[in-house]
Amino acid sequence: MGARIEQVVTSGTFSLDGGSWDVDNNVWIVGDDDEVLVVDAAHDADAIRSAVGDRRLTAVVCTHAHNDHINAAVPLAESTGASVFLHLDDRFLWSQSQPEFPLAYLGDMRRITVAGTELQVLHTPGHTPGSISLYAPELGTVFTGDTLFAGGPGATGRSFSDFPTIIRSVRDRLLTLPPDTTVLTGHGDSTTIAAEAPHLEEWIARGH
Template sequence: MTASIERLVTSGTFELDGGSWDVDNNIWLVGDDTDVVVFDAAHSAAPIIEAVNGRNVVAVVCTHGHNDHVTVAPELGKALDAPVLLHPGDDVLWRMTHPDNDFRPVEDGLTLTVGGVELRALHTPGHSPGSVCWYSPDLTAVFSGDTLFNGGPGATGRSYSDFDTILGSLSDKLGKLPYETVVYTGHGDTTTIGDEMPHYYEWMTRGH
């Protein structure tokens, strides 16, 4: 079977800087009938385990360390006998939710293989210091976390984020991907690099 992309949505809260917001999170499962990678461990473990449906989990990948993306990461890692991956730039955010649990560090350029396709880590700081997008040329897909959405870059108005940095990540990393690449976002609808990057200079002038 050729690798496919499955979407699961869970609901909960995002908490940072003393605030709390209700959010719906996309969880992406990439793989085939045997092996799968889980992108983000949002809110509730049970529906994710159900979606995995007994397959071997190559990794539970956290695109960044905000609590709504790592809520049940240690629980999932243990239940699914899988490593939890996160860029060490987000250790401070991870510790806010999981002070007593560790993760396996991700570096720019790290690759995972699942279902015969390659997934490559692109370190894209800005929304958070350790934000990572995962690009699959085989699937013409990038899993962007909260770095790029349908409508523009992720938010940079809270602690450990920076607008100029996220713009640099978009121009230097995501903007160099083929325009037909589908962007599988951390929240909301998918988009494409070609639909978003032509608006780069508009983002620069209006801020975010």
């Protein structure tokens, strides 16, 4: 059986710049009946571990280091032996909310394989300096974290984010993918590249 994608929705708190907000996060599990990786271990390590079941967890990949996307990564990794992967440019954000932990660092165009399926790292900064997306061409899917949502790019109104940078990332790295690519986001509904691409100029005009 080839790789498939499973979703777990967890709930908790996002904290930054002295504020806190209740959020629901999408946690994505990619793999087959034998091995999987987790994209964005958010809030509830037990719920994620239950969804993984008795399969081997090969990696916990963080699309960025805001606390709501990484706060279950360490307990999940410690209980399974999986490595935690993060882009080096977000290491400083990790250190603001997480304990010291041996991380593996991802660079642009790095490839990760699980269950015979390759995921390609796309460095898509803007929401944070080290934000990445994971493109799985065999699955016709890109995992965008908080870089692209149904309806536009992610928020850039907080520290360490930048609107022109996220627009460049979306335009040059994501909207160039095949139009039928499914976009699996860090929060909320999924979308497609075809659904989002026509609206780029609107986002720029309104400073989304």
